[in-house]
Amino acid sequence: MIEIDGITKRYDGNAVVDNVTMAIAPRTVTVIVGTSGSGKTTLLRMINRLVEPSEGTIRLDGEDHRGMPGHMLRRRIGYAIQGHGLFPHRTVAQNIATVPALLGWDRHRIDAKVTELLTLFQLDPAMFAARFPHELSGGQQQRVGVARALAAEPNILLMDEPFGALDPIIRAKAQADLLDIQKVLKTTIVLVTHDMDEAFQLADRIAVMDKGALVQYATPAELVQNPATDFVQTLIGPSERPFRLLSIGTAGEAIEPGVASGEPVPAAMSQRDALSHMLWSGRNALPVADADGTILGQVTLEALTRRAAKPQ
Numbered sequence: 001m002i003e004i005d006g007i008t009k010r011y012d013g014n015a016v017v018d019n020v021t022m023a024i025a026p027r028t029v030t031v032i033v034g035t036s037g038s039g040k041t042t043l044l045r046m047i048n049r050l051v052e053p054s055e056g057t058i059r060l061d062g063e064d065h066r067g068m069p070g071h072m073l074r075r076r077i078g079y080a081i082q083g084h085g086l087f088p089h090r091t092v093a094q095n096i097a098t099v100p101a102l103l104g105w106d107r108h109r110i111d112a113k114v115t116e117l118l119t120l121f122q123l124d125p126a127m128f129a130a131r132f133p134h135e136l137s138g139g140q141q142q143r144v145g146v147a148r149a150l151a152a153e154p155n156i157l158l159m160d161e162p163f164g165a166l167d168p169i170i171r172a173k174a175q176a177d178l179l180d181i182q183k184v185l186k187t188t189i190v191l192v193t194h195d196m197d198e199a200f201q202l203a204d205r206i207a208v209m210d211k212g213a214l215v216q217y218a219t220p221a222e223l224v225q226n227p228a229t230d231f232v233q234t235l236i237g238p239s240e241r242p243f244r245l246l247s248i249g250t251a252g253e254a255i256e257p258g259v260a261s262g263e264p265v266p267a268a269m270s271q272r273d274a275l276s277h278m279l280w281s282g283r284n285a286l287p288v289a290d291a292d293g294t295i296l297g298q299v300t301l302e303a304l305t306r307r308a309a310k311p312q
């Protein structure tokens with residue numbers, strides 16, 4: 001649990017983060033969004049004390065995070081940034097091993113962790129461990145950056161625009177991989193992004209910042225259905241509202257009994273993508289299959305229309 005309590009950061013008397021209070025539940029993904037300069041990065045960096053708060057408290061599992069020196073705290077909290085920040089003259093394995101080595105892990109444990117993480121991030125250890133960052137693609141460097149942040153098995157991973165430099169296809173894959181990895185490692189993730197699509201794809205809860213203030217902190221669905229301010233409404237994009245609602249539910253959740261014809265869609269597919277399939281194939285119902293290909297029922301245009309509508 002991360003409890004942020006009345007946290008403020010002032011530079012030259014100006015509050016760039018202003019009295020923010022929020023609680024982040026363990027093993028969830030919280031995404032901080034807002035316009036440029038709204039204080040997102042400053043708020044994130046106060047959690048690991050890369051920026052020292054001017055006022056307020058942050059408690060990690062009940063303990064004031066000022067209870068240990070900043071550099072020790074940062075060894076316990078993973079931190080991944082845009083452009084990955086890898087050390088150019090260290091190999092992939094040495095980069096990933098950075099914090100475990102600082103913590104004094106023995107060689108065997110470090111090697112096992114490097115191999116485990118490279119495998120988890122779909123980078124063959126035999127091929128990648130000894131390479132240098134410049135011998136990797138941008139997407140591979142980004143994965144190594146996140147692997148490095150996770151190496152010391154932190155409970156908390158802070159991510160600042162981690163996918164900002166990736167092209168849209170690699171980015172979508174990186175987002176999906178992050179969710180898979182989060183389910184395995186059960187890390188609490190706090191991620192800053194400009195990209196509302198990314199926020200809706202990843203977040204259990206979204207924190208919206210505007211001029212240093214936290215204007216809404218809610219689930220993606222609540223944000224669409226009940227935006228706290230005009231700013232939140234604008235950020236979501238009024239014409240996007242139905243599609244955002246569909247993007248957070250799966251075809252499996254909209255399933256109904258019945259037999260539809262044609263190629264099935266997976267139950268895990270988002271309702272938004274299911275709608276897209278329907279429109280593109282000119283059908284008004286699609287069969288839905290589980291991971292083994294067993295047909296579970298159908299999803300209909302009518303059901304999706306109902307789910308995309310403003311709640312009454």
Ligand SMILES: Nc1ncnc2c1ncn2[C@@H]1O[C@H](COP(=O)(O)OP(=O)(O)OP(=O)(O)O)[C@@H](O)[C@H]1O
Pocket residue numbers: 011016034035036037038039040041042043194
């Ligand atoms: N060290 C500093 N000294 C003075 N002002 C600062 C400092 N760091 C940040 N600021 C100011 O604080 C405000 C918030 O900055 P921050 O980087 O947290 O915003 P952000 O929402 O992450 O922006 P972006 O999306 O553009 O990265 C900005 O106006 C910035 O200029």
